[in-house]
Amino acid sequence: MQEYDLIVLGGGAVGENIADRAVQGGLSAVIVEHELLGGECSYWACMPSKALLRSSAALRAARSVPGAAEAITGDLDVAAVLARRDAFTSHWSDAGQVSWVKSAGIDLVRGHGRISGIREVTVTTPNGGTLMLVARHAVAVSTGSDAYVPDIDGLRDARPWTSREATSVREVPRSLAIIGGGVVAAEMATAYAAFGTLVTLISRGTLLAGMEPFAGERVTEALREQGVDVLLGTEPVRVSRGESGFTVETSAGDAIGAEQLLVATGRTPRTTDLGLETIGLTPGQWLDTDDTLRVPGFDWLYAVGDVNHRALLTHQGKYQARAAGDVIAARANGTVVSDAAWGAHVASADHAAVPQVTFTDPEVASVGLTADAAIAVGYRVRAVDYEIGWVAGASVHADGYRGQARMVVDEDRSVIIGATFVGPDVAELLQAATLAIVGEVPLARLWHAVPAYPTMSEIWLRLLETYGRQSASPRLLAPERTAVTSEPVPAAPVR
Structure with missing residues (x-):
């Protein structure tokens, strides 16, 4: 048995930040991680996806400026793009992250951690052994989320790509069908269209539906200009896989064929195998928290990042982690934490000030x-x-x-x-x-x-x-309608 002030389940960017802030506050901390230290963002999400998108964006930008456009004599070098992506992921090695954790005074335990009691975690190590960890003050769950695969007939059996496979691809497919209409779907459609892949995007609604309507409209228009076949208001009803690839049947009676299929329909929490049932919580569900990231009913349990479903973005998870690490240290040191006294350390911005960039074109x-x-x-x-x-x-x-x-x-x-x-x-x-x-x-x-x-x-x-x-002639709104300037005035000349 080993004792720490704080046990962190999950060693992604969020878990690293919680542990770091707690250690800076005078606590001892250990991270339990069964995959690569650095997590989803470093190896399968933010960094590789933006690396895949950046080269084509730079090329399009250069082609839009006379003088630079005339200097461009070739097309996108896909192999070079993939090699640059590999560099951004450190070739899927976490040696650098391990070195940083050690330098920060944080311990690392490799293996799968499960809550086995109050302030208690049992780790199954890679060699099949077990290790008992006990927290003097807190356990923080920062295990993140997985790609959600919807219950479409034949889809799971067909073993489609999720965002992980799409961002770590070694060879670009000739054709790609994408099910989904959110950020991942739109970004990967942009990336693969630039690679020369024939892309079909199938969305049961509009694109980027949670944003201002004009955002999805402009991205849809641009994707179509880039050669993507964007099918809106289209429901996939059945998926099959054969020797030549995938077939997606739709509610309209169409059969869409593609060499590869990407499912980008949302996320699901990584809480299925965490031992939550041992403390009366339901496995497989999101973990609700207050603004100090503590799970209601538990004075020792925190849920930070994607797993709490507040804002599924790396920068917001790291923001929460800074707040949680400071709060855990403060409480361990006997400080009373409240919104009024600790406003700088409470994750209130998650409610109405979440910034997000979708790296489409x-x-x-x-x-x-x-x-x-x-x-x-x-x-x-x-x-x-x-x-x-x-x-x-x-x-x-x-x-x-x-x-x-x-x-x-x-x-x-x-x-x-x-x-x-x-x-x-x-x-x-x-x-x-x-x-x-x-x-x-x-x-x-x-x-x-x-x-x-x-x-x-x-x-x-x-x-x-x-x-x-x-x-000058106010058009103030009742709650049921919005006033939008439909005819903006062009910029005034330079004065």
């Missing part, structure tokens, strides 16, 4: 509430749209730049509660929006945050100008 960058979501929870809002291509910085960035920005304003407080940008390289606009929302900066103060010229950040000036023109 065009990119989609969003934070906070959409207009419809804000109205649904009772805000009185105004949504303001502007064409990003009318901003001088965007026209310099690329010839024929097309994009759209929207800010959602809480009219009662005169602050921004949501923002969405669609267009090439809009990811770099997102942090300014996040700061405005989290800081609840009044619009009257934002007028004094002067954007440099000519940059795409001038979009902020144009959004505020458009909002000001609307305010």
Whole structure:
């Protein structure tokens, strides 16, 4: 038996951050991990997927600027893209991560950990042995999530790709069918279309349905321009696999054939085999938490990252981890933790200020509430749209730049509660929006945050100008409808 102040189940980016913050707070900590230290993001999600997408995005960007376009004489080198991806994943070796954990004063136990009692974890080691770990203060579950495979006739038996296989591919297929309409589906459709793969995307609804409607519309249009066959409102009803590949039958009676099939329909929690039943919780379910990331009813159990279903994004999981690690250390040291006293260490931003970038072409960058979501929870809002291509910085960035920005304003407080940008390289606009929302900066103060010229950040000036023109004859909203500027005014000439 070994004792620690904190036991962390799961050694991804989230688990590493919890342990690190706890150790910085004076506690001892151990991470239990049965796969690669560094987790999903490092080896099968964020990093490899963005590496796969970046080369084609750079090529498209260069081709949109005269002078650079004429210098391009070849097509995308897929083998070089895959090699660069391999470098980003450290060739699926976690030696560097292991070295960092050791340097941070965190212990590592290889194996599968299961909760076996109060503050108790039993680890099955790679050689089949067992090791008992006991926590003096806390156990943190940061095991993440797995790809969800829906109950479609024949789908599971056909053994399709999930995001793991799509991001770690060694050879690019000639054709690929994708079931799903979310971020992973849209990003992988973008990546594989650039590789020359014939891509069919099958979504039972619209693309990127949880975002502002124009985001999904513009991405759909762009994917079709890139040669992707995007089938919206289409329900897969049966999947089969033969020697030549997969066949997806749809509710419309179509049969779609492809060499490979990717299922990208959401995530499911990794809580099935964690021993939750030993403490009265249900295996296979998401773990609810309060804003200190503690599971209600347990003064020692925390759930951090994807596993709590608050915001399934690596950066949000790491944000939660910093809060949880600090809170665990504070409680272990006898400090009373409350929202009022420890606001900096409570994960409150997960509720309404979650930034996200979808690395399609065009990119989609969003934070906070959409207009419809804000109205649904009772805000009185105004949504303001502007064409990003009318901003001088965007026209310099690329010839024929097309994009759209929207800010959602809480009219009662005169602050921004949501923002969405669609267009090439809009990811770099997102942090300014996040700061405005989290800081609840009044619009009257934002007028004094002067954007440099000519940059795409001038979009902020144009959004505020458009909002000001609307305010001359206010169109304030009842909760049941949204006012959106349908005819934005082009950018004024340089003065």
